[in-house]
Amino acid sequence: MNAPLSTVALSALALVALSGCSGEPSLTYQGNIKPLLDAKCVSCHVPGGPGYEKSGLRLDSYDAMMKGTRFGPVVVAGSSVSSTLYRLVSGQADPSIRMPHGQAALPEADVKLIADWIDQGAKY
Numbered sequence: 001m002n003a004p005l006s007t008v009a010l011s012a013l014a015l016v017a018l019s020g021c022s023g024e025p026s027l028t029y030q031g032n033i034k035p036l037l038d039a040k041c042v043s044c045h046v047p048g049g050p051g052y053e054k055s056g057l058r059l060d061s062y063d064a065m066m067k068g069t070r071f072g073p074v075v076v077a078g079s080s081v082s083s084t085l086y087r088l089v090s091g092q093a094d095p096s097i098r099m100p101h102g103q104a105a106l107p108e109a110d111v112k113l114i115a116d117w118i119d120q121g122a123k124y
Helices: 003-021 027-039 048-057 062-067 084-089 108-119
Strands: none
Touching: 027 062, 027 108, 084 108
């Protein structure tokens, strides 16, 4: 009677262990997103910068970014398609406000990195 029970227990344990394996590396703000924002976005999205003056969006820290703008949040953790940040850098918003504004579009790999990070929960 113990053999079937231990088989069920081992099967359940294996299922739980495998459920955490998505195949995608875990992304973080500090390790993956901050370097990208520092290189492409922060020069405009800090106090005194044109992006900050127009929208109130600061991108120089995780807390400031997650606070959003005077218009609302820009990151909806778990849903890139609901996140203004992703929509602006992916070209899904009005072309006149595509980011980075007045510069070349972000490479597709960078846009995917932002989407994946948001979809994974936008962790620090």
